[in-house]
Amino acid sequence: MTEKGLKITKVNEKLNAVWASATKLLKKLLNEETYTQWIIPVLPVSFDDKKFVLGVSDEFFLSWLQDNFGEIIANAVSTAVGKKTTVTFEIGHTIPENKIATKAKKEIKKTTRSRKRKPKNCHNRHTFNNFVVGPENEFAVAAAKSILQSKGASPANPLFIYGGTGLGKTHILQAVAHQAAEENPDAIIEYLSCEEFLNLYLESLQTKMHARFRNRFRKVDYLLIDDIHFIAKKTSLQEEFFNTFNNLYNADKKILLTSDRRPSEINHLEDRLVSRFDSGLTVDIQPLGVETRMAILQKKQEDHLIKIDNNILFFIADKITSNVRRLEGALTRLLTFLSLKGGTLTLDDTERILAPMLEDEISTLLTVETIQKIVADYFDLKVADLTGNKRPRNIAVPRMMAMYFSRKMTDKSLPEIGSRFGKNHATVLHAVREMVKRQESDKTIKSTISLLERQLQNV
Ligand code: ADP
Ligand code: MG
Secondary structure: OOHHHHHHHHHHHHHHHHHHHHHHHHHHHEOHHHHHHHHOOOEEEEEOOOEEEEEEOOHHHHHHHHHHHHHHHHHHHHHHHOOOOEEEEEEOOOOOHHHOOHHHHHHHHHHHHHHHOOOOOOOOOOOOOOOOOOOOOHHHHHHHHHHHHOOOOOOOOOEEEEEOOOOOHHHHHHHHHHHHHHHOOOOOEEEEEHHHHHHHHHHHHHOOOHHHHHHHHHOOOEEEEEOHHHHOOOHHHHHHHHHHHHHHHHOOOEEEEEEOOOHHHOOOOOHHHHHHHOOOEEEEEOOOOHHHHHHHHHHHHOOEOOOOOHHHHHHHHHHOOOOHHHHHHHHHHHHHHHHHHOOOOOHHHHHHHOHHHHHHHHHOOOOHHHHHHHHHHHOOOOHHHHHOOOOOHHHHHHHHHHHHHHHHHOOOOHHHHHHHOOOOHHHHHHHHHHHHHHHHHOHHHHHHHHHHHHHHHOO
C-alpha cells in the first residue's frame, strides 16, 4: 500500500470510530424510533481533525435534522473526538441498502414513502398532530381546519392569520398543506414564503417565462403564502398577486396567508389588496401563556428518551416567554447536557446551562422607556411630552396608553411606573382603567392599542 493510501485508511478508521462512538451516545439520548428514522440514514463522510462532515440524502432531510438534532449531533461528535468539533452536512449521500438492518430498513422505507406524499417546501413535523392548541391559537387552528373541510365557497376564505414571531404561523400553514395533500392526493398545493414568490416572479420576468409563472399559480387548489407583508412596496408583484388572487378566489380555490400584522397595518399595500385580504376571515395568534408553553415543552419531549422533570420544564416555560423557537432551543440544550452527564438535573444546573438564553430573554423584556419611545414615535411626539407636565389634549391619550402598556407588559408596579412619568400611582391606575374602558367604546383607540401592542411584542 502506498503512503497516501495508508493515510486515507487511517483517516477513515478515525472517521468511523468517531461516528460509532457519537452514535452510541445519540442512541442513549433519542428514543428508538427517532434514532432509526433520523440517525441511521446519516453517513460519516470526512474528518480532518477540526471539521466532521456528515452525509444525508436531500435538502429536506437535512433541514429537519439540523433543526431538531443539529445541536445534539454536534455535541455527541465533539464528545467522541474529545474536543470541540464543527459538524457540517452534505446532501446527496444515501446509505447502501445492505448496510441497513431489517428493522431500520422498514422504518426508512416508511418515511421515504410517506415523504413522497408531502407537499413541497414543508417540514415533516409541521402537522396539526404536532401542534399544541391553547386559547391563544385555537381560533386560528379552527379556521385553518374549517377551510380544509369546506367544499367550494367558504366564508373563511381567504384566511389571513397574523401574530408575533415564533408563534406558529408557519407551522399552521404547512399543517394545512400536509392535511390537504393527505386528504386529496390530487390537489395542487403551493406553499411558499412571499420572498420565494417574489424570486420566482422576478426570475420569470428575466427568463421571459412569465406566462408559465402565471399558469403555475393560477391552477392551484391551495395557495399558501407565508409572511405576505413582504409584498409591501413591491408594486408590480402586488399587481400580479391581485390578479392571481382574483382568479383563484372566483374559482373558490383556497387562499391562506400569514403575516406579522393585520392587512390594514401593512404599510404600502394597495387598498384593493387590503380589502381582498380582509374579505374572508382574519384571525390572530396571541402571545402564548405559560400553560400552552408548558404543554409544548411536554409534547416536544415525547421524541426523546431522556425525560426532564416537570418542575424543570415549568421553570423553562415560566422564564422563556418570547417565542416557541427559543423554548425548543432551551429544551435541546438541557437534553444534550443530560445525555452527556447522565443522572438528573437540578434547578441550579438548569439555570447555569440556560444562563445565556435567560439573559437574552431578560434583555428582550420591555422597559417603560422603550414603551414611551414607541408610543411617542407613533403619535409623532417626544418622550419628554409624555413625561412632562403639559396637559394638552393630544398628549393625554398617548400618555395614558404608554402607562397602560407599562402596566400590562412589564412587571413594574404602579408607583414605579408613575415615577417614570413624573406622576403618582393613582394617575397610572386611572390611565389603565380609562384605556380598558375606552377600548370598549372607541374603535380607533382599540385598534391603535392592538397595533402598538404587537409592535411592542416584537421589540
Ligand atoms: P412563526 O411562523 O409564527 O414565526 P413558526 O411556525 O415558525 O412561527 O414556529 C416556530 C417554532 O415553534 C416551530 O418549530 C414550530 O413548530 C414551533 N411551534 C410554534 N407554535 C407551536 C405550538 N403551538 N405547538 C407546537 N410547536 C409550535
Ligand atoms: Mg413564519
